[in-house]
Amino acid sequence: MFRNLLRRAEAWFTAPGSPVPLAWFRIAVALFCLLNTFIIRSYILDLYGQYGYVQWAITRATLYSGLPHIGNIALALKPFGVSADQTVYILLAVWLFAIVGLLAGIYTRSMAVLTLCIHYLWMHAGGGLVYGMDIFTHIALLYTMLMPCGDALSLDVLLGRRKSEPSVAAGVTRRMLQLHVCIVYTSSGLEKAAGIQWWNGEAIWRSLMLPVFNQYNFGWLAHVPWLAMAIGWSVIVIETGYGFAVWFRGTRAIWIGLAIAMHLGIGIFLGMWTFAAIMIILNLGAFGHDLAQQLAAGNRFETFSSPAALQ
Amino acid sequence: MTKRRIAAAAIALHFFFVINVVTHLHDWTTRHAQLWPVAMLTNYYSAITFSNRNFGFFAPQVTGDWNLSMTMTDVHGRQRPFSFATPNSEMQFKLYSLLGHFTESDTAMDLFARSWALKAMNENRDVRRVDVVVTQNYIPTMKEWRDGKRIEPQLFYRTTFDVP
Numbered sequence: 001m002f003r004n005l006l007r008r009a010e011a012w013f014t015a016p017g018s019p020v021p022l023a024w025f026r027i028a029v030a031l032f033c034l035l036n037t038f039i040i041r042s043y044i045l046d047l048y049g050q051y052g053y054v055q056w057a058i059t060r061a062t063l064y065s066g067l068p069h070i071g072n073i074a075l076a077l078k079p080f081g082v083s084a085d086q087t088v089y090i091l092l093a094v095w096l097f098a099i100v101g102l103l104a105g106i107y108t109r110s111m112a113v114l115t116l117c118i119h120y121l122w123m124h125a126g127g128g129l130v131y132g133m134d135i136f137t138h139i140a141l142l143y144t145m146l147m148p149c150g151d152a153l154s155l156d157v158l159l160g161r162r163k164s165e166p167s168v169a170a171g172v173t174r175r176m177l178q179l180h181v182c183i184v185y186t187s188s189g190l191e192k193a194a195g196i197q198w199w200n201g202e203a204i205w206r207s208l209m210l211p212v213f214n215q216y217n218f219g220w221l222a223h224v225p226w227l228a229m230a231i232g233w234s235v236i237v238i239e240t241g242y243g244f245a246v247w248f249r250g251t252r253a254i255w256i257g258l259a260i261a262m263h264l265g266i267g268i269f270l271g272m273w274t275f276a277a278i279m280i281i282l283n284l285g286a287f288g289h290d291l292a293q294q295l296a297a298g299n300r301f302e303t304f305s306s307p308a309a310l311q
Numbered sequence: 312m313t314k315r316r317i318a319a320a321a322i323a324l325h326f327f328f329v330i331n332v333v334t335h336l337h338d339w340t341t342r343h344a345q346l347w348p349v350a351m352l353t354n355y356y357s358a359i360t361f362s363n364r365n366f367g368f369f370a371p372q373v374t375g376d377w378n379l380s381m382t383m384t385d386v387h388g389r390q391r392p393f394s395f396a397t398p399n400s401e402m403q404f405k406l407y408s409l410l411g412h413f414t415e416s417d418t419a420m421d422l423f424a425r426s427w428a429l430k431a432m433n434e435n436r437d438v439r440r441v442d443v444v445v446t447q448n449y450i451p452t453m454k455e456w457r458d459g460k461r462i463e464p465q466l467f468y469r470t471t472f473d474v475p
Contacts, residue, residue: 039401053395054423129412131405210375
């Protein structure tokens with residue numbers, strides 16, 4: 001029975017998949033990276049420079065031994081008369097080149113590797129400035145590197161370098177992304193559930209009132225604490241339930257809709273638009289294709305008691 | 312078949328690293344010397360891919376945010392403020408993250424503060440002293456808010472850097 005279960009699991013995991021949803025994911029991630037770079041364009045040296053908000057000496061010291069740092073590249077270029085600041089701008093140019101290449105889908109795998117490598121350098125050069133958005137961007141770039149996302153909607157296909165056809169690699173890597181997104185949400189929900197603030201509404205109240213996130217006047221919320229409590233509970237339910245509900249046709253659309261609504265709420269009420277955007281991209285990259293197929297087939301109300309409900 | 316097995320092993324390892332951290336098993340492996348290779352590999356994998364992290368942001372609680380203010384004193388004893396540019400919300404969040412990392416340890420606080428003071432001095436060559444002050448906003452509970460208490464900054468860290 002166990003062997004049979006393993007065989008079924010393997011068949012499910014390795015079923016060939018279309019490269020089209022992966023291509024859309026690639027395009028969305030590349031556009032997001034371009035947008036993000038545009039937003040911080042005037043502060044590249046402050047964020048990633050040798051004498052920025054956190055000096056290279058500090059970020060290098062906190063990096064595990066043997067791992068490369070942007071400082072290593074600056075040292076390698078120094079004999080050629082390239083300064084530390086110029087190194088940052090050279091990397092920025094290469095970053096933009098790689099992102100555009102990834103967007104267009106030309107030498108896609110190489111561009112994906114290049115973007116991931118440079119994003120790794122940004123992450124550690126600006127080590128003290130990294131937050132959730134940066135982490136999930138890096139994860140998204142990791143998956144664009146693993147996925148055959150240049151096998152559709154790309155110059156690689158147009159120029160005959162790649163064939164646009166279903167593949168086991170496309171299926172497997174999208175399953176990996178799905179599992180990863182489920183782990184992210186479920187673990188996040190459980191971590192929140194471990195604290196009293198998410199149960200008594202104080203976490204919602206504090207998030208909305210923190211000056212750094214404060215977008216609107218939410219002082220009135222203190223007079224309706226049940227509302228803050230209800231929102232806190234709903235966040236726990238949405239996140240903790242995601243890893244289970246998203247696999248069933250009867251609940252998939254609802255849960256993805258709730259997750260997207262939650263992230264839109266984070267964007268509107270906390271101003272964290274880039275974080276919201278990358279999370280929505282990851283959601284749709286993982287499950288958007290299944291949801292689209294389900295909605296197109298018009299069976300969104302099929303219950304999960306039916307044998308076909310678990311895909 | 313070998314390629315398939317290598318891929319399967321790589322995928323299994325990837326998710327082992329992810330689950331190792333989210334379940335806090337990694338915390339346990341770091342406390343046992345005989346498991347240091349597992350802990351070390353997990354750390355390196357996280358440093359490279361960032362895929363195995365604790366994803367519990369704002370969990371289990373939401374801490375108060377911080378305010379950074381720096382005052383520069385020039386050779387003539389005149390003082391003026393120095394601040395980091397936060398022209399948009401993205402830069403504000405980056406500064407918020409910076410201050411969050413700053414508070415991780417006493418060593419981090421001193422190193423970061425020194426870094427900021429150096430930046431101020433690099434950009435203002437006439438400056439001979441930089442005072443760094445970090446305050447944390449106390450966010451009242453909903454009940455305290457109803458009772459009239461409001462957000463107030465509380466001193467968290469203060470230091471001074473002088474050019475000898």
